[in-house]
Amino acid sequence: MEWSLVHDSYRPDEEGLREVLSALGNGYFVTRAASPDASDDGIHYPGTYLAGGYNRLKTWISGREVENEDLVNFPNWLPLTFKINDDRWFRIDEVEIRSYRQKLDLEAGLLTRRLSFSDQSGRVTETFEQRFVSMADQHVAGLSLEIRAVNWSGRLQVRSAIDGGVKNRGVKRYRGLNQHHLEILENREIREAILLCCRTNQSHIVVGIAARTRIYRNGEDVTPEARNTSSKTRVEEEFTLDLEMGESILVEKIITLYTSIDPAISEPMLEAENKIRRLGRFDELLAEHRLTWKHLWEDFDIELEADDPLANLKLRLHIFHLLQTISSHSIDLDVGFPARGWHGEAYRGHIFWDELFAFPFLNLHTPMLTRSLLLYRYRRLPEARCAAREAGYLGAMFPWQSGSNGREEAQRLHQNPRSGRWITDNTYRQRHINAAIAYNIWHYYQATEDHEFMYYYGAEMMLEIARLFASIARHNQEIDRYEISGIVGPDEFHTAYPKEAHSEGLNNNAYTNVLVSWVLIRAIEVLRMFPEERFRQVCERIGLKNGEIDRWDEISRKLRVPFHRDGIISQFEGYEDLTEFDWEGYLEKYGDIRRLDRILDVEGDTTNRYKASKQAD
Amino acid sequence: MEWSLVHDSYRPDEEGLREVLSALGNGYFVTRAASPDASDDGIHYPGTYLAGGYNRLKTWISGREVENEDLVNFPNWLPLTFKINDDRWFRIDEVEIRSYRQKLDLEAGLLTRRLSFSDQSGRVTETFEQRFVSMADQHVAGLSLEIRAVNWSGRLQVRSAIDGGVKNRGVKRYRGLNQHHLEILENREIREAILLCCRTNQSHIVVGIAARTRIYRNGEDVTPEARNTSSKTRVEEEFTLDLEMGESILVEKIITLYTSIDPAISEPMLEAENKIRRLGRFDELLAEHRLTWKHLWEDFDIELEADDPLANLKLRLHIFHLLQTISSHSIDLDVGFPARGWHGEAYRGHIFWDELFAFPFLNLHTPMLTRSLLLYRYRRLPEARCAAREAGYLGAMFPWQSGSNGREEAQRLHQNPRSGRWITDNTYRQRHINAAIAYNIWHYYQATEDHEFMYYYGAEMMLEIARLFASIARHNQEIDRYEISGIVGPDEFHTAYPKEAHSEGLNNNAYTNVLVSWVLIRAIEVLRMFPEERFRQVCERIGLKNGEIDRWDEISRKLRVPFHRDGIISQFEGYEDLTEFDWEGYLEKYGDIRRLDRILDVEGDTTNRYKASKQAD
Structure with missing residues (x-):
């Protein structure tokens, strides 16, 4: 209780706030806690920000030229969803929710979401989602999704993507300004993974992201051949497999992210691709991440004797976000301490x-x-x-x-x-x-x-x-x-x-x-x-x-x-x-x-x- | 004597060695002591290297694919020469030298060359060249050239350029390998200066160089309007003015250099352009540079009591090159200590x-x-x-x-x-x-x-x-x-x-x-x-x-x-x-x-x- 921020129901009107409060980061990049099936649609707002990832844009507005330097929303690495037979792709806002529990575990730096829902055809499905942004290796993040067919059998399609078609739209009153910061440089399949590379259009920061998606049944790798369904700004792949009633599968999506301003690299795409090949399974990476957080808490935790039963949780949530904003991974990045962390676009990351x-x-x-x-x-x-x-x-x-x-x-x-x-x-x-x-x-x-x-x-x-x-x-x-x-x-x-x-x-x-x-x-x-x-x-x-x-x-x-x-x-x-x-x-x-x-x-x-x-x- | 490396005659066969021994750098970039009128021609080899400025290239050779990571030769910022009337452009190797004195002043980090020569038409001209790569501001270097018409009057043309058409050709036995590391991104005149921007073709390091050339007569700025004579890989400008017998003019070329892996920048071209506008004259910049070296020597000098009259000079030359390889400006660069400094291409800067x-x-x-x-x-x-x-x-x-x-x-x-x-x-x-x-x-x-x-x-x-x-x-x-x-x-x-x-x-x-x-x-x-x-x-x-x-x-x-x-x-x-x-x-x-x-x-x-x-x- 003193280590977890828990939400037991889904509230579209609160989703924006929760996305920030449960954002995950490691001092190098931060990703808002947007649902992996969601895009920027007024309820959800996926955002991934680099520590110090700025770009300047000019806008003519009311007869004046205004130039702003913004903290750029970089490609969304989360997209992971599924559909049953030829139904619609799962979106949290389109199903009937039977039970819901989102939990941010501060001790482990782990965000989970357990969901049971029924769709228009009356099929009941249970999902369990876990994600982390690695504090052990700043270039790594993971998302896993378990899908269980409770009362149906059928064909399951899984879709995994990196979406470069994002803009800075997180702050309403900035929307009149030019907010198109990215150009896509490459977007392709690589061996057993997908890769997207983009560049900010003024500061020319290059970001390469590789994503490897694998599917397991009873612990065994059953990843079917991927079908490439990419578009111009989005690299995407789909997997199809059959699921029997009562059965479940586990989808693991691991990503690597490198930028042109990283030390110790030759070139960001090359590094993203090299690393994705070297990484083990979700649980191994999570274990290293957990251990790093364990050591961080050994050094940084403060325990209050307070009447307020939430006092310790609140304090830890603050420490958690502080350590996600500035960490040992920030030291080489030449960054300052931003007013609102690297968690969103307000105050432009200044x-x-x-x-x-x-x-x-x-x-x-x-x-x-x-x-x-x-x-x-x-x-x-x-x-x-x-x-x-x-x-x-x-x-x-x-x-x-x-x-x-x-x-x-x-x-x-x-x-x-x-x-x-x-x-x-x-x-x-x-x-x-x-x-x-x-x-x-x-x-x-x-x-x-x-x-x-x-x-x-x-x-x-x-x-x-x-x-x-x-x-x-x-x-x-x-x-x-x-x-x-x-x-x-x-x-x-x-x-x-x-x-x-x-x-x-x-x-x-x-x-x-x-x-x-x-x-x-x-x-x-x-x-x-x-x-x-x-x-x-x-x-x-x-x-x-x-x-x-x-x-x-x-x-x-x-x-x-x-x-x-x-x-x-x-x-x-x-x-x-x-x-x-x-x-x-x-x-x-x-x-x-x-x-x-x-x-x-x-x-x-x-x-x-x-x-x-x-x-x- | 114990602070200066002096050469009293011009020796084409020794020029390569002298270019290295008298190379100037500041732990951020290093430029060989090539004559500013020269290009890579077997005698001279202009080379400018960034600390940690690597690029990888593959070559098919004897049926094998070989990949090498090289220390890249970046654009030559030195080019500065002149011609009298419609004669040929001055090249040291084409004139009759009357007197010659090249001096590397270790105390000040200053390289000078005093020259008196007569050309094919019997005109006698004296030049005095000074250059530094600033230890006070790692992004700045300067070259000044005084030209005196000893026994002639006539029209003088001065040509100043940044040459991006360089390759890695410093090591003979590497020449069979692919050594074409740069692509030119931009090449243009800016207000009162010229700018060249290039990128390494694999590691994608962007380098922007701006150069401002001004001409003074009796301390007064008499810079004529520049004529743009640029080509695809070289940005170049020419100035024409008249010179009376016995008169002299002073040409000052100041450059700024920024790269995409610098901290504290928005974008390298922008920074190069901003800074070139803010800089004062050659002597002001030299004074700051001199002061920094004075303080360095206060901290680092070692004086030997030795029988060898050259012992102190030799020791200081070693210290000088050490401090040009690794300095306070290297600290943010994520570089190691290279086998041969950043002074050339041997050992590829590894x-x-x-x-x-x-x-x-x-x-x-x-x-x-x-x-x-x-x-x-x-x-x-x-x-x-x-x-x-x-x-x-x-x-x-x-x-x-x-x-x-x-x-x-x-x-x-x-x-x-x-x-x-x-x-x-x-x-x-x-x-x-x-x-x-x-x-x-x-x-x-x-x-x-x-x-x-x-x-x-x-x-x-x-x-x-x-x-x-x-x-x-x-x-x-x-x-x-x-x-x-x-x-x-x-x-x-x-x-x-x-x-x-x-x-x-x-x-x-x-x-x-x-x-x-x-x-x-x-x-x-x-x-x-x-x-x-x-x-x-x-x-x-x-x-x-x-x-x-x-x-x-x-x-x-x-x-x-x-x-x-x-x-x-x-x-x-x-x-x-x-x-x-x-x-x-x-x-x-x-x-x-x-x-x-x-x-x-x-x-x-x-x-x-x-x-x-x-x-x-």
């Missing part, structure tokens, strides 16, 4: 500041995961330097939303799905992302004493971030305080002053300013930590002058923190003068007011006017 | 055991370079496991020659360039490569106490290598010793017993057996080092049984080491019974007998018959 919440956990268990995620930032330091320079600042300015190459991926304009209107989006002005990065480096170092990391990578980032803030801060002579203007704090409901035309950003956000002070002090501490020789080298390398360091010290002691008249710290300068919001009225009118910004925009109003804070995600 | 000689130096200076090179092995552990299994052994068997994906790249048949005959090549049986890897892991650990590396990566490799040797070793009951048969030691002149038909490999090579004993003892030590919990996990993970560990202990104490009758350790069992070789006779007959194996093969004989040892490279 890297915000969410690592801030995950690192404390990783630091104490497997700090090399943190290091690899911090290196994702380091590799984008040149791009961040360029961004700072172009904005007229020193140092490095990391983007609020980061993707493939570290440019700012946040949109400057945002379409309100409620009104269709394009709204200026100032959220990219959340410069506190830089403070978060410095904070994360420092805490990684505190947990590990990894001098080597600090010496070669960490210090340089911290110093450049300190420089950035020091060059943004302006001295206000009147009050002898340093001020930081034109930025946005973690509360995205406030991005400008409502009464000023063309206002962008706010002044003296307390969270940002306090953290900037902290960053400046830490940067000086890092420099003092270094041996003299290295201190000089790092200063020469980034062109850091003694005067700058003195200025950091000065600013760190005099950053302006605004207060309300009653002595409470103000969120930002001027917050106190905003209008009180009519909470009851809006709650009554709209019910769900979590996206108050969009509601007010439709009304021609803006959250900027009110004392209303959005949760910092 | 990874043998040469890291054994480089690691002690790296361990004491920048051990993270060693770790990254050991991780190259770890990522290929699954392939090594597969190789062991297919050979009937336990554990992991790393290849003698390793390339992209870790399969054995050594040829089983070798063509003798002296005779054209195909000889069975048993050198792949050098299982001591595995002992070298274990040795390297242990010594890295000794130098660093990097528990994390040992815990997650190192131990697993050492244990699997111990297993391999324990499963190769056979107990000889008669003498109660363990024997290892059918292998080749570091002396490649002995790969089989001459009197036995179909003999492959030798028995009880002393070097191998002693080292195997060492490996087994270290493997046990590593296991004992682990906390109990981790000991159990690692045993479960690789399926290691207690009985195996006991067997390692037993074998380690009883490996057979053969002795000659006079008490000297024999190279291998039976060496003593080989024939004495006629050293004087052969030296007299052939002069150079370093490749004795090929000489004897032509005579229908074999080194296997004689007491003659090849140096262990």
Whole structure:
């Protein structure tokens, strides 16, 4: 109970949510828990995502060219279904369900579904489905399907495919955008398997997937000759065999997946094909996968003594998804920590500041995961330097939303799905992302004493971030305080002053300013930590002058923190003068007011006017 | 003098050797020191190689299909030449040289060439060429050329190109093989620059190169409009301007190079184009490059007190090439340590055991370079496991020659360039490569106490290598010793017993057996080092049984080491019974007998018959 997420009935309206909650992954790729008989049809949404598998597309919309970098939905490797005699192919939504039980076993990383159903002809069939995305070998996944003819005998057709005809359609409000990311390169049968190879059409990431489908009866391989029923974007094969009443067969579908950005490969299709030939049966692969999860849980499990009987399950589900997002298999991939995992298309797989919440956990268990995620930032330091320079600042300015190459991926304009209107989006002005990065480096170092990391990578980032803030801060002579203007704090409901035309950003956000002070002090501490020789080298390398360091010290002691008249710290300068919001009225009118910004925009109003804070995600 | 390799005259016959000795690189790519006016013509051989830039090609030759994985010669970014009026394009080999001085400045990583020449029309021209491959930014290189009209006035045409029409023709005896590795994808002018993009035709590595050429007179940019003279495989532009007697102009060619296997990119062409727009002038880029080398030398220089006045120069030249082969820029590239650097095509850029000689130096200076090179092995552990299994052994068997994906790249048949005959090549049986890897892991650990590396990566490799040797070793009951048969030691002149038909490999090579004993003892030590919990996990993970560990202990104490009758350790069992070789006779007959194996093969004989040892490279 404390290890399993169980659903005892089929609920089409909940299927989307369950697909995410029960998604399986290994830090290299993630596949949503879509039914293997399903395609994107409004109820189901099969999705397979690569860690760091981005692609950019441009769309002309409302007279503007918009470019987005998305986390690409790669080919669906799940398709596996069957039909009896010449009836229709099984689809969960077209049969009468007698019993249903879907179970995500967190301990084993195994998703199962036991189903009993009767079809239009009154035939009763039982199926048992198991699947895993291997944590032992990141290139491997498996799906097995047992089919039992309860009250019928007949001819069974089994269909297994890899579907490259997928698009990014997971987020409704992105659907107006160009979402056609893939081109199919190859699509063919290979010895005892099928192979599909595709490429993203801008970033040119090549993905090769091979699938081997075998059928067993009483433990014996009875796989009939396959009939190729492929189409242009889908490689597919069908098997036909007879089934007697009471008999069952077991279908095992094993896949291998390689990409052009993998290390240790010659070419992704070749590797997918080589490996599929070397792999044993479903149960052998599952055993290795299970063992890896067993060891992971030995290292990562936390058991709570809690009154809530679901507390442990909830906690484990979070840990489970964390470890599926970032694992030992992510280390070589040059990826950051995405806001919503690699589990879907919301937030486009971008890297915000969410690592801030995950690192404390990783630091104490497997700090090399943190290091690899911090290196994702380091590799984008040149791009961040360029961004700072172009904005007229020193140092490095990391983007609020980061993707493939570290440019700012946040949109400057945002379409309100409620009104269709394009709204200026100032959220990219959340410069506190830089403070978060410095904070994360420092805490990684505190947990590990990894001098080597600090010496070669960490210090340089911290110093450049300190420089950035020091060059943004302006001295206000009147009050002898340093001020930081034109930025946005973690509360995205406030991005400008409502009464000023063309206002962008706010002044003296307390969270940002306090953290900037902290960053400046830490940067000086890092420099003092270094041996003299290295201190000089790092200063020469980034062109850091003694005067700058003195200025950091000065600013760190005099950053302006605004207060309300009653002595409470103000969120930002001027917050106190905003209008009180009519909470009851809006709650009554709209019910769900979590996206108050969009509601007010439709009304021609803006959250900027009110004392209303959005949760910092 | 102790920092510079200088050549004061032009020698066509030495040009090939100088191109290698003065090659410039940064651990990411390396470019031979070919003259920028030259193409592959028997004297010159322009070559640019990527760290880990491999491609496989098949050739039908003498009725056999041979597949080789090569280090690919990528497009030549150097081409830069000029002509006066409508004369011929300048080529070093077609003019009368008045003075010549080529200097490789190791301190700055800068190659210069100062030249004064007169052409067929009696015009005297002076040129000064400088080039670097940036150690500060691995994607950047620069070439500058100053041209001075000493005794003439006239129209000068300058031609700058990126040449994608290159092939792998660096090694004469490979020329019979298919060496056409590249396909050109794009080839066009971009704003103020040119761009060429190509892809290897099997491994599908995409390389994008952008080149910006600007011309200055008295410090002022006087770049005329470019005329596009591109062809199918070469993007090229020409500039025309007038030069007065005594005047000089400065041509600066800056390039950016990105590949599809780079981290932190969206797409290589896009990155090459973005970056070329952001770069400053030659001298600014050179200054950053110089500073990086200054810091490298502060860390890595060794100064000898030696009688040989060239001792320090020689030592520094070695360090220089080591740091150009493996640098901080290699860390993200998943590359090993190649036998001959990334400086040319000999040994096809394969990874043998040469890291054994480089690691002690790296361990004491920048051990993270060693770790990254050991991780190259770890990522290929699954392939090594597969190789062991297919050979009937336990554990992991790393290849003698390793390339992209870790399969054995050594040829089983070798063509003798002296005779054209195909000889069975048993050198792949050098299982001591595995002992070298274990040795390297242990010594890295000794130098660093990097528990994390040992815990997650190192131990697993050492244990699997111990297993391999324990499963190769056979107990000889008669003498109660363990024997290892059918292998080749570091002396490649002995790969089989001459009197036995179909003999492959030798028995009880002393070097191998002693080292195997060492490996087994270290493997046990590593296991004992682990906390109990981790000991159990690692045993479960690789399926290691207690009985195996006991067997390692037993074998380690009883490996057979053969002795000659006079008490000297024999190279291998039976060496003593080989024939004495006629050293004087052969030296007299052939002069150079370093490749004795090929000489004897032509005579229908074999080194296997004689007491003659090849140096262990």
